Amino acid sequence: MAEFLGINLFGLFGQLLVGLINGSFYALLSLGLAIIFGLLKIINFAQGAIYMLGAFLAYLALQYLGISYWAALIVVPLVVGLLGILMERFLIRPIANEDHLYSLLLTFGVALVLQGLFTHLFGSSGMSYPIPEAFSGGIKLPFMYLPNYRAWIVVASLVVCVGTWWMIEKTKLGAYLRAGTENPALMQAFGINVPLMVTLTFGFGVALAGFAGVMAAPVYSVSPDMGSNLLIVVFAIVVIGGMGSIGGAIITGLGMGIVEGLTKYFYPEASNTVIFLVMVIVLLIKPAGLFGKEA
Amino acid sequence: MKISKLSIVLLGVALVAPFVMYPVLLMKILCFALFASAFNLLLGFVGLLSFGHAIFLGTGGYVTGYLVMNSGLSPLLGILAGTAAAAALGAVYGKLSVKREGIYFAMVTLALAQLMFFVFLQAPFTGGENGLQGIPRGFLFGFIDLSDNLNMYYFVLAIFLFGFWVINRTIHSPFGQVLKAIRENEPRATSLGYNVNDYKWAAFVISAALSGLAGSTKTLVFQLASLTDVHWHMSGEVVLMTLVGGMGTIFGPLVGAAAIVGLQNFLSGGELGNYVHIIMGLIFIVCVLAFRSGIVGEIQKIVKRNFS
Numbered sequence: 001m002a003e004f005l006g007i008n009l010f011g012l013f014g015q016l017l018v019g020l021i022n023g024s025f026y027a028l029l030s031l032g033l034a035i036i037f038g039l040l041k042i043i044n045f046a047q048g049a050i051y052m053l054g055a056f057l058a059y060l061a062l063q064y065l066g067i068s069y070w071a072a073l074i075v076v077p078l079v080v081g082l083l084g085i086l087m088e089r090f091l092i093r094p095i096a097n098e099d100h101l102y103s104l105l106l107t108f109g110v111a112l113v114l115q116g117l118f119t120h121l122f123g124s125s126g127m128s129y130p131i132p133e134a135f136s137g138g139i140k141l142p143f144m145y146l147p148n149y150r151a152w153i154v155v156a157s158l159v160v161c162v163g164t165w166w167m168i169e170k171t172k173l174g175a176y177l178r179a180g181t182e183n184p185a186l187m188q189a190f191g192i193n194v195p196l197m198v199t200l201t202f203g204f205g206v207a208l209a210g211f212a213g214v215m216a217a218p219v220y221s222v223s224p225d226m227g228s229n230l231l232i233v234v235f236a237i238v239v240i241g242g243m244g245s246i247g248g249a250i251i252t253g254l255g256m257g258i259v260e261g262l263t264k265y266f267y268p269e270a271s272n273t274v275i276f277l278v279m280v281i282v283l284l285i286k287p288a289g290l291f292g293k294e295a
Numbered sequence: 296m297k298i299s300k301l302s303i304v305l306l307g308v309a310l311v312a313p314f315v316m317y318p319v320l321l322m323k324i325l326c327f328a329l330f331a332s333a334f335n336l337l338l339g340f341v342g343l344l345s346f347g348h349a350i351f352l353g354t355g356g357y358v359t360g361y362l363v364m365n366s367g368l369s370p371l372l373g374i375l376a377g378t379a380a381a382a383a384l385g386a387v388y389g390k391l392s393v394k395r396e397g398i399y400f401a402m403v404t405l406a407l408a409q410l411m412f413f414v415f416l417q418a419p420f421t422g423g424e425n426g427l428q429g430i431p432r433g434f435l436f437g438f439i440d441l442s443d444n445l446n447m448y449y450f451v452l453a454i455f456l457f458g459f460w461v462i463n464r465t466i467h468s469p470f471g472q473v474l475k476a477i478r479e480n481e482p483r484a485t486s487l488g489y490n491v492n493d494y495k496w497a498a499f500v501i502s503a504a505l506s507g508l509a510g511s512t513k514t515l516v517f518q519l520a521s522l523t524d525v526h527w528h529m530s531g532e533v534v535l536m537t538l539v540g541g542m543g544t545i546f547g548p549l550v551g552a553a554a555i556v557g558l559q560n561f562l563s564g565g566e567l568g569n570y571v572h573i574i575m576g577l578i579f580i581v582c583v584l585a586f587r588s589g590i591v592g593e594i595q596k597i598v599k600r601n602f603s
Contacts, residue, residue, distance in 0.1 A: 043398045094584060101344050102583050104398060105538065108531060109579025116572030232527065236406035239399060269417065276410035280391060283403065287394040 013144040015265040016258065021150055021219065023257015024157035025051075025212050027250045029234045030241065031161055032208035034249040035168070038181040039201045042092070042100050043238075045107040047209045048231025049114040054080050054213020055222045056118060059129050069132040072214050080210030081203040088202040093195070111228070118224040126221025153215055160211065161250045168246050177201065236279040242292020252290060301546075309452055318444040319516065324556045325455040326513040331536040331548030332462050333505035338534075339543030340466055341498050342478035345392070346401045346530050347408025348506055353415065353525030355381040355507030360427040360520035361420055370433045370441060374454070374511040381507020382500055384411070389499030393492045396481075405527060412525050426521030430514060447516065454512050458505050463545065465501060474498055528572075535575060538582050541589025550590050 029047055036044050044050075057076045061067035067075065087110065095102050131149045138147035168174035180187050180197055188194045213227075220226055234253075241252030256275050264271040282289060312321050330352055337343045359377030362368040368376065392403045415421045422428070432441035441447045465471050477484045477491050485491050514520045523529065532555065540551025555575075562571050582589070588596060 037398075041398075043402065091580065091584065098587070100398060101401070102587065104344070104401060105534065106580055106583040108534075109576045109583065112531065112576030112579060113573050114576075116570070116574075116576055120569050120573065228527070232405055232409045235402040236409075239395070239402050239406060272413040272417075273410050276406050276413075279403070279406055280410075283391050283394055 009143045012265050013141075015261045017144065017146065017150060017261070018264065019257045019259070019261015020254070021153050021257070022260060023254040024154050025216060025230065025253075026234055026237050026257050027161050027253030028157050028208055028212040028215075029230065030237050030249045030253045031164060031246065032205040032212075033234065033238055034243045034246055035164070035208075036202055036205035037243045039177065039184075039198050040088075040092070040096075040103075042103040042107070043235075044202075044205065045104055045231070046087075046111040046114065047206070048227030048229075048234070049111040050080055050084070050206050050209040050227070051213040051216070051230065052118065052224060052227035053083075053114060054210035055129070055217040055220075055226065056122075056213075057210070058214040058217045059127055059222045062129065069214075069218070073211070076214045077207040077211040080213075081207030084206030085199055085203040087206075088199045092202070093199075115224050115228060122224065124224055126223035126226075129217035129222055131218045149218060153219065156215065157212070160208070164208070165246050165250060233275055236275050238289075240275075240279050240282045240289060242289025244289070245291045248289075248291025306456075313445055313448045318448040320556070320560060322448055322451045322516045323513070324553050325451050326509050326516065327533075327536060327552040327556050328549040329455050329458045329512070330506055330509035331533050331540065331552045332459060333502045333509065334533045335537045335542055335544075335548045336462055336465065336505075337498060337502045338537055339547070340471065340478060341474045341495055343393075343495060343499070344397075344401045344534070345404040345499075345502075346534070347388075347404035347406075347527070348502075348533050349527065349529035350388075350408035350411045350525050351381040351385055351503040351506035352510035352513070352529065352533075353520070353522075354384050354411070355510030356514035356520040356524050357415060357421055357427065359511035360430045360514045363433060363515070364427060364430050369437070370435055370450075370515055373433075374508065374515070377511030377514070378504055378508040381510065382504035385500045385503020385507075386496075389496045389503065393495040393499065405530065408525070408527065408530060412522070412527075415525050416522065421520070421522075424522065426519060426523075427514075428519055430518045430520065432515050432518060441515070451512055451516060454508065458508055461501070461505065465498075466545070470494070470497070532575070535579055535582075537589075538587075539578065539589055541592035541595075544589070544591040544595065547589050547591040554590070 029051060033044060033047055036042065054076050057079060058069070058072040061072050061075070062069070091106055091110070092103050095106065135147075135149035135152050138145055139151070140146075168177055176187070176192060176197065180192075180194055184194050184198075187197075216226070233256075237252055237256050238249070240256065241248045243249065256278065259278065260271060260274055263274040270277070286292075330348075334345065334348050337345055337348075355374075355377035357377075358380040359373040362376050363370065363373040388404070388407050391407065392400055395403050416423060432447060435441055435446070435450055439446055439450075441450060466474075473484065473489055473494055476487075477489070477494060481491055484494075510524060513524075536551035536555045537548050538551070539554055540549065541547030558574075559571060562568055562574065567574070586593070
C-alpha cells in the first residue's frame with residue numbers, strides 16, 4: 001500500500017517528521033545564537049546548557065510546584081531570560097572590551113558549571129516529562145501517524161521563529177537592534193541606551209533556548225547532557241548558514257533537520273555525521289556560509 | 296639556542312622526580328604538558344582558538360593502540376604512526392578551518408572534531424564505548440622493558456623533551472616570527488606578502504602532529520585508548536590548562552597541565568570527586584574574569600615590574 005518507487009512512505013514520512021522536529025530545535029537555538037552574535041559579537045557556548053536548564057526547570061516545576069506545561073512555557077523562558085540578563089551584566093560585560101575569545105571561554109565555563117551541577121544533582125540518566133493532555137493522541141494521515149504534540153512543536157517553533165524575524169526586520173524596536181548591530185557608538189550618540197539594549201538582547205536570545213528546552217522536555221528525555229550534543233550540531237548549522245541574517249538562521253536550522261531526517265531513512269549510519277559533512281562541503285564551496293555576508 | 300638556567304633546573308627536577316612522586320602521575324602530566332604546549336602554539340602564538348584539539352590527541356592514541364595491539368608494531372613505530380595519522384588529519388582539518396577566523400574558527404574545529412568523534416564511536420576497530428584496553432607497552436629498541444614504570448618514565452620524558460624542543464624551535468624561527476606577526480596584525484602580514492592562510496595551516500599541522508604525539512604516548516602509558524580522549528570535554532580541558540598556565544608563554548602550558556592534572560588527581564581521591572566539572576567550570580570563569588595572563592604570565596609581570 002504505502003510504497004512508491006520502492007520507498008516505504010510510512011518510514012520516510014516518519015523520519016521526515018523527526019527531522020522537522022529536530023530542525024525546529026536547531027532553528028530556535030541558532031536563532032538565539034544569531035541574535036546574540038549580532039549585537040555582542042560573541043557566541044554563547046552556554047546556549048545548550050541553558051536549553052537543558054529550560055527542560056529541567058519545566059520538569060522540576062511540574063514535579064514540585066505543580067506548574068503545568070502551559071504555565072512553564074511562559075514562566076521558564078522568563079526565568080531563564082532573567083538569568084541570562086544577570087549573566088550578561090555581571091560576567092560578560094566586565095570583559096566586553098577584551099578579545100571576544102575570552103567571552104567565549106567564559107560562557108563555556110558557565111556551560112560546564114551548569115551541566116556539572118545538574119549531573120551531580122540528578123545523575124546522567126534521563127527523566128521523562130508527560131505529554132500535556134491537550135496533545136495526547138494523534139491524527140492518522142494517509143501515509144503516516146502524526147502525534148499531536150509533535151505537530152505542535154513544529155507549529156509553535158515556526159510561530160516563535162517567524163514572530164522573532166518579524167520583530168527584528170519589521171518593527172521599530174527591530175530597527176534599533178539592526179542599527180546597533182551596524183554601529184553601536186552612533187546609536188549611543190543618538191541617545192539610545194545601548195548597554196541596556198545589549199543586556200535585553202542577550203536575555204531574549206537566552207530565553208529562546210529556555211523556550212526550546214520546555215518544548216523539548218516531553219519528546220526527549222530530560223538529561224544533563226541533552227544540550228551539549230545539540231549545541232555542537234547547532235554550531236555546525238551556524239557555520240553552514242552564516243550568521244549574517246535572522247531568516248537564514250531559521251531556514252538553515254529547519255533545512256538541516258530535514259536533511260538529517262532523510263539521511264536517517266536512506267543511510268542511517270551517517271545520520272549523526274551528515275550535518276558536519278554538509279558543513280565541510282559549504283566550507284569548501286562558500287566559506288562565508290550560505291547566508292553569510294563577510295568574506 | 297641558549298639554554299636558560301631555569302631549563303637546567305627544571306630538567307634536573309624532571310630527572311629526579313620519579314623517585315619522589317608516583318611515576319604514572321608524572322607521565323600523565325608530561326603527556327598533557329606536551330598536548331597543552333602544542334595547543335598553545337596555535338592559541339598563544341597564532342591567536343587561533345581550536346575547540347577540537349582532543350581529536351588529534353585521540354586519533355594518535357587510537358592509531359598507536361590499534362597498531363601496537365594488532366600488528367605487533369614496536370612502541371616507537373607505533374608512536375610514529377599515531378603521530379603521522381594525527382598530522383594527516385590535521386592537514387585536512389587545518390585546510391578547512393583556516394578558511395574562517397575567530398569565533399567561527401572555534402566552531403568549525405569543534406564541529407569537525409565531533410564528526411570524527413562519531414566515526415570513532417561507530418568504527419569497528421575502536422572498540423566503541425569500551426575503547427581499546429590492555430595495549431602492551433612492549434620493548435623499546437627491542438630490549439628496554441617499558442612495562443617497568445621507571446623505564447617508561449624516561450622514555451616519556453625523552454618524547455616530551457623532543458616535542459617541547461620542536462615547539463621552541465618553531466616559535467623562535469623566522470617562521471614563528473611570521474606567525475606572531477599574523478597574530479598581532481593579520482592585514483599587515485598579508486600586505487607584506489605573506490600567504491597568511493598557508494602559515495596558519497602549517498602551524499595547525501605542527502600543532503596537530505604534536506598533539507597526536509602526546510596522545511600516542513599517553514595511550515602507551517595507560518595502555519588504553521578510549522572515547523574520553525576524543526570527547527569535547529578533553530578539548531575544553533586543554534584550553535583550560537593553557538589558560539591557567541598562561542597562553543602565549545613557553546612554560547605556561549607545562550604549569551597549567553601540572554596544575555589541572557594535579558587538581559583532578561587530588562579531587563578524584565576525595566569526596567569532591569563529583570564536583571570536578573563544576574570546579575573546572577568555575578576555574579574557567581575566574582581565570583577569564585580576573586586572571587587572563589595565567590600563572591606564568593602573572594609571574595612574568597611581577598618579575599618585569601620589580602627586577603628590570
